[in-house]
Amino acid sequence: MKNFLSLAFCSALALAAVQGPALAADPIEIGVIANLTGSAVKTSVQMTRGVELAADAINAAGGIDGRPVKLIVEDSENRAQEALNAANKLYNVDKVPAAIMFGGSGLMIPVAELAKEKGRVLVNTSSSSPKLGNYPGTLFSILPLDDIVGKELGLLIADSGAKTAAIVVPNSTFGLGVADAAAAAFEAKGGKIVKKVAFTEGQPDYRADIQPVVPVKPDVIITAGYGDDSRAMLKAGRELGLTAKWYAAYPSILEIENKDFLNGKLFGVDNGGYAQAAGKAVADKYGAKFNGTADLMAHVYYGYDALMVIAAAIRKAGSAEPAAIAKALPEVVSSYDGATGKIVWDARGQRISPPIDVIEYKAGDFATTATRN
Amino acid sequence: MLQVLFNSLVYASMIAVIAVGVSLCYSILRFANFAHIQFAVVGGYLTYSFAAIPGLPLPAAMALSAVATGLIAVLVDFLVFSRLRDITPEGKMIVSWGVALFIRSVVAIVYGGGGRSFDLSYEVVLVGDAVFTTLDALVVAVAAVLMLLLHLFLNFTRVGSGLRALASNADLAVTRGIPGDRLVRLMWFLSGALAATGGTLLALETRLQPNMDLIILLPVFAAVTIGGLSSVFGAVIGALVLSLAQNLLIYIDFGALLGGESWQVPTQFRDYVAVLALVVVLLLRPRLSPLVGR
Numbered sequence: 001m002k003n004f005l006s007l008a009f010c011s012a013l014a015l016a017a018v019q020g021p022a023l024a025a026d027p028i029e030i031g032v033i034a035n036l037t038g039s040a041v042k043t044s045v046q047m048t049r050g051v052e053l054a055a056d057a058i059n060a061a062g063g064i065d066g067r068p069v070k071l072i073v074e075d076s077e078n079r080a081q082e083a084l085n086a087a088n089k090l091y092n093v094d095k096v097p098a099a100i101m102f103g104g105s106g107l108m109i110p111v112a113e114l115a116k117e118k119g120r121v122l123v124n125t126s127s128s129s130p131k132l133g134n135y136p137g138t139l140f141s142i143l144p145l146d147d148i149v150g151k152e153l154g155l156l157i158a159d160s161g162a163k164t165a166a167i168v169v170p171n172s173t174f175g176l177g178v179a180d181a182a183a184a185a186f187e188a189k190g191g192k193i194v195k196k197v198a199f200t201e202g203q204p205d206y207r208a209d210i211q212p213v214v215p216v217k218p219d220v221i222i223t224a225g226y227g228d229d230s231r232a233m234l235k236a237g238r239e240l241g242l243t244a245k246w247y248a249a250y251p252s253i254l255e256i257e258n259k260d261f262l263n264g265k266l267f268g269v270d271n272g273g274y275a276q277a278a279g280k281a282v283a284d285k286y287g288a289k290f291n292g293t294a295d296l297m298a299h300v301y302y303g304y305d306a307l308m309v310i311a312a313a314i315r316k317a318g319s320a321e322p323a324a325i326a327k328a329l330p331e332v333v334s335s336y337d338g339a340t341g342k343i344v345w346d347a348r349g350q351r352i353s354p355p356i357d358v359i360e361y362k363a364g365d366f367a368t369t370a371t372r373n
Numbered sequence: 374m375l376q377v378l379f380n381s382l383v384y385a386s387m388i389a390v391i392a393v394g395v396s397l398c399y400s401i402l403r404f405a406n407f408a409h410i411q412f413a414v415v416g417g418y419l420t421y422s423f424a425a426i427p428g429l430p431l432p433a434a435m436a437l438s439a440v441a442t443g444l445i446a447v448l449v450d451f452l453v454f455s456r457l458r459d460i461t462p463e464g465k466m467i468v469s470w471g472v473a474l475f476i477r478s479v480v481a482i483v484y485g486g487g488g489r490s491f492d493l494s495y496e497v498v499l500v501g502d503a504v505f506t507t508l509d510a511l512v513v514a515v516a517a518v519l520m521l522l523l524h525l526f527l528n529f530t531r532v533g534s535g536l537r538a539l540a541s542n543a544d545l546a547v548t549r550g551i552p553g554d555r556l557v558r559l560m561w562f563l564s565g566a567l568a569a570t571g572g573t574l575l576a577l578e579t580r581l582q583p584n585m586d587l588i589i590l591l592p593v594f595a596a597v598t599i600g601g602l603s604s605v606f607g608a609v610i611g612a613l614v615l616s617l618a619q620n621l622l623i624y625i626d627f628g629a630l631l632g633g634e635s636w637q638v639p640t641q642f643r644d645y646v647a648v649l650a651l652v653v654v655l656l657l658r659p660r661l662s663p664l665v666g667r
Binding site: 171199200202203204205206207208209211212214215227228231232235238239240241257 | 376380487490497499502504575578579580584585588623624635639640641643
């Protein structure tokens with residue numbers, strides 16, 4: 001028995017010696033705020049998986065200067081108050097220097113306010129409201145803002161030869177942000193906006209809203225939207241007998257109501273760059289960890305890049321202090337070629353000149369027909 | 374302007390089929406049944422479920438849903454309202470809110486929070502600048518046939534006469550040998566079945582969503598209030614008047630009328646027409662008289 005105890009004690013010592021360096025390194029904790037139990041959970045889960053893949057890659061390569069990355073994931077329930085609770089917990093209790101967040105601008109902006117007040121870093125992977133540019137040094141976006149995508153949409157419409165356009169968008173920061181930027185770019189190229197419809201979301205039917213578009217007979221319809229509302233919007237367009245082509249920001253997030261109605265009639269611009277080597281490598285990692293890539297969405301790449309740039313910034317700064325990360329982020333990004341392509345930020349930390357895919361809906365599916373930038 | 378008429382007719386058709394059930398209930402049991410709105414929601418969702426059965430055509434799914442919802446309405450009466458016949462109308466009305474919330478929760482548990490749509494194919498028909506679909510025409514036709522059948526049933530059948538007698542003077546009718554309890558159950562069945570059909574028509578035209586009850590609550594009660602709470606015929610007229618007023622409000626280009634830039638009232642404000650109608654009618658007609666049974 002005595003021998004056995006001695007053996008056990010020696011084994012424990014040996015094990016501790018082997019694991020020693022890893023245990024000694026203090027992990028760097030990074031927060032993740034995502035909608036894990038509210039409505040439209042899938043996209044948030046995808047983003048979180050992207051962050052996990054990045055953490056796996058960083059830790060497998062020895063961590064950041066020997067320190068492993070530890071993720072602390074909090075649920076926003078897709079509600080602003082819960083997002084704030086999550087951010088408060090991460091910044092005040094866990095004291096993370098930076099958090100990665102998935103959520104709309106209604107959630108992102110309050111959390112950005114809090115992060116600014118606390119002097120922490122927030123990396124946005126999903127929201128595209130131009131108002132997010134108001135938090136330089138605090139909020140950094142992996143996703144380009146709506147004014148960038150909207151402008152590209154307006155230029156695409158002008159290039160198509162269309163002379164007149166009607167706007168049909170939800171009356172939200174997202175819808176109006178896209179519409180205004182697209183309209184400005186289209187009009188700068190000589191196009192004319194003949195009607196603007198901004199409908200209030202959540203109604204069962206939008207036929208009466210879109211009705212005024214019928215008599216003005218536009219060449220194209222500028223749109224944006226997602227979920228059930230986009231489905232109801234497209235249904236209304238079909239029921240009104242609209243024959244104009246639809247041009248959408250992020251067309252793949254529209255819910256297609258009737259394939260025949262939109263085949264060859266729906267175009268748009270989407271963030272691109274995933275088809276390059278870095279994106280493909282992330283897709284492979286995703287497939288290995290989550291049993292295939294059948295459910296893989298673009299949000300994975302944004303989550304992945306978000307943690308990768310934070311890690312690079314900590315490495316460059318040699319510190320995990322929030323101010324050091326915020327200072328180093330723009331410097332490391334300029335040479336970072338990520339899963340979402342090359343990231344270029346303006347002085348506010350907002351993404352500009354992103355790779356833009358030109359999308360066409362044909363044969364019941366979205367196809368990338370060209371890439372801009 | 375033709376477009377306003379088309380839109381009004383379609384909307385009024387859906388609202389009227391639901392609203393007549395509120396009137397039937399009020400005329401016989403003398404209370405505003407808020408749970409009635411949930412019968413429309415349940416009916417819409419049940420049709421959606423039945424239509425998913427392979428080989429079952431949509432009209433059959435609608436009929437099954439109407440029967441099932443009618444039976445649910447009878448069950449609600451048996452479990453709740455039949456035990457509260459002698460309490461005040463206000464008391465019954467408040468209980469009906471409770472029942473409505475219960476049914477709402479059950480629907481949410483069964484069907485979840487997402488929206489659902491019927492996958493239908495139909496044609497777009499152009500009349501001048503005005504547009505309607507073959508589905509619109511079908512909705513109006515179904516509503517018109519149902520209203521006609523209800524009218525014939527109430528006025529030209531023995532059972533219908535019994536219902537009208539109950540509405541006119543329940544005590545006297547029962548004394549004269551009319552089977553009051555059985556006819557009340559029939560009334561619940563008819564109300565439930567009609568609400569289910571109205572809810573289905575609405576779901577075919579728009580979509581099923583958890584807050585569908587709140588969307589139809591106001592127009593349905595505004596329609597029956599305009600037409601007289603206890604008048605089946607009045608509910609139909611009320612639906613038409615309300616729908617016309619709502620569609621006119623959002624159609625008129627007020628900006629151009631005033632010589633400025635084009636400006637129309639945003640469509641979400643059409644519900645305020647219903648609120649305004651309710652206020653005006655309640656102010657001008659404090660005493661509502663039943664037409665059924667006259």
